[in-house]
Amino acid sequence: MPTAINTARRLSCFGCTSFREGELSPVASPRRRARSLSEISFASNSVSSLKSVINLQTGWSSPNGSRCTTPSKEVSQFVDRFHRFQTLRCLSAQVDIFPAKADTSWLISWNFDALSVSDEEIFSHVLIMFDDLGLLSPSLVDPEALRNLLDLLALHYKDNPYHNFKHAADITHTVYRLIGACSPTIVLNKHERLALMLAALAHDVQHPGQSNLFLVQTAHPVAARFNNKAVLENLHVAALFELLSEHQEADVLRNLQEQDALVVRDMVSQAILHTDMAEHFNMVSKLDKIIGEGHKSKPSVSLMDRQHLLNLILHSSDVSNPCKPWEIAEKWSKRVFLEFFIQGDLERSLGLPVSPNMDRATTSRLQAQLKFIEFIVAPLFANVVHLLPSTSGLFQMLLQNYQQWVKLYEKELIADPNKEEDMKQDELGMLELHQEAFVKKYQAVIYASAGEYGAGRTREHK
Numbered sequence: 465m466p467t468a469i470n471t472a473r474r475l476s477c478f479g480c481t482s483f484r485e486g487e488l489s490p491v492a493s494p495r496r497r498a499r500s501l502s503e504i505s506f507a508s509n510s511v512s513s514l515k516s517v518i519n520l521q522t523g524w525s526s527p528n529g530s531r532c533t534t535p536s537k538e539v540s541q542f543v544d545r546f547h548r549f550q551t552l553r554c555l556s557a558q559v560d561i562f563p564a565k566a567d568t569s570w571l572i573s574w575n576f577d578a579l580s581v582s583d584e585e586i587f588s589h590v591l592i593m594f595d596d597l598g599l600l601s602p603s604l605v606d607p608e609a610l611r612n613l614l615d616l617l618a619l620h621y622k623d624n625p626y627h628n629f630k631h632a633a634d635i636t637h638t639v640y641r642l643i644g645a646c647s648p649t650i651v652l653n654k655h656e657r658l659a660l661m662l663a664a665l666a667h668d669v670q671h672p673g674q675s676n677l678f679l680v681q682t683a684h685p686v687a688a689r690f691n692n693k694a695v696l697e698n699l700h701v702a703a704l705f706e707l708l709s710e711h712q713e714a715d716v717l718r719n720l721q722e723q724d725a726l727v728v729r730d731m732v733s734q735a736i737l738h739t740d741m742a743e744h745f746n747m748v749s750k751l752d753k754i755i756g757e758g759h760k761s762k763p764s765v766s767l768m769d770r771q772h773l774l775n776l777i778l779h780s781s782d783v784s785n786p787c788k789p790w791e792i793a794e795k796w797s798k799r800v801f802l803e804f805f806i807q808g809d810l811e812r813s814l815g816l817p818v819s820p821n822m823d824r825a826t827t828s829r830l831q832a833q834l835k836f837i838e839f840i841v842a843p844l845f846a847n848v849v850h851l852l853p854s855t856s857g858l859f860q861m862l863l864q865n866y867q868q869w870v871k872l873y874e875k876e877l878i879a880d881p882n883k884e885e886d887m888k889q890d891e892l893g894m895l896e897l898h899q900e901a902f903v904k905k906y907q908a909v910i911y912a913s914a915g916e917y918g919a920g921r922t923r924e925h926k
């Protein structure tokens with residue numbers, strides 16, 4: 465076996481010797497975890513050492529036995545893959561999911577269900593996603609710092625029905641997949657990828673479960689702190705950077721050059737601030753304009769301002785639940801309305817007007833869900849599919865889910881004891897026509913987008 469590969473095995477395995485399968489319980493103690501993280505960090509550093517060894521080494525044996533003076537590209541690729549395997553083995557051993565019991569299909573699918581996995585598994589998944597995006601390295605993110613930050617974020621997300629740590633994990637996975645969807649046309653650099661993933665993880669941290677309007681109307685101290693402007697979004701940004709500055713051990717930007725850290729910080733702040741729904745229609749109309757003016761020989765995504773693209777990826781991910789497989793989409797829908805109704809109850813108890821869609825006595829969750837898809841999600845994702853054609857699978861799921869919501873709403877209408885039979889029939893007829901027109905309009909969008917720049921450029925995501 466070539467010397468350098470022996471070196472690789474020795475160095476990487478040294479970092480992993482404590483991670484024999486079954487040795488750790490699924491939830492490591494904090495003390496145990498701290499040691500494990502140091503070992504992971506060491507394993508990562510070991511790879512850098514290995515690369516240095518290879519770069520300096522001469523007289524390397526090629527796979528066919530001939531001698532060459534510099535390592536071949538294939539050898540470098542082998543070492544990179546070896547590194548990745550060892551890193552993943554180290555990371556996953558902490559939560560005992562890899563390789564024996566691992567199901568990593570979630571990495572290349574929209575089926576990731578954050579609500580069905582533990583926080584520990586989410587930590588591992590996030591580390592794997594960061595690693596896959598090339599973000600875990602001595603000059604970027606230290607895995608130990610990321611793991612510490614995840615611990616802090618899990619602690620600082622509140623236990624709301626919807627805006628909780630699982631939601632952050634869900635959105636982080638969607639952002640990870642949209643970054644991949646960009647790649648045939650536009651490659652996000654390492655700082656942009658890092659900014660997006662960090663923004664996704666923290667984009668709702670400390671969310672109290674009430675809307676901006678509620679916080680302003682009740683003169684909440686947080687509203688006063690941010691001058692009644694984008695109150696929640698400013699809170700999330702501030703909370704993230706306070707955590708990073710107060711916990712050096714969780715500062716995932718500490719390895720970056722000062723100027724680079726500032727750039728990443730600014731991209732993170734902008735992206736989170738643009739998750740404010742008040743920015744939504746502005747964002748969609750800007751996209752409409754870019755796509756309308758798009759040069760036929762150039763994909764529209766390449767004409768976009770980089771920060772606008774980052775904002776779009778995070779915001780689209782944030783409202784992407786209706787585009788997910790039905791079982792996942794339905795669970796999140798129930799949760800968001802549960803949170804809305806709790807706010808509605810609170811508003812009523814305070815003598816305030818109950819906000820739209822938040823009155824449990826008068827709101828049809830099914831009807832509100834349909835309107836959310838029609839007015840918010842579909843127009844946005846029509847543009848996303850145009851920019852990133854490989855996301856057409858998401859849009860197909862949105863249309864399927866829409867039809868499922870219509871069926872459920874029809875049943876609700878039929879069973880409504882407060883409506884006359886004539887009125888029900890009128891509404892059902894209109895609903896059917898409306899559904900047909902909606903699906904027809906957006907099917908056309910999918911076909912047009914998929915064919916616009918040639919089939920070879922698209923990469924179908926499952």
Ligand SMILES: [Zn+2]
Nearest residue numbers: 631667668782
């Ligand atoms: Zn969110």
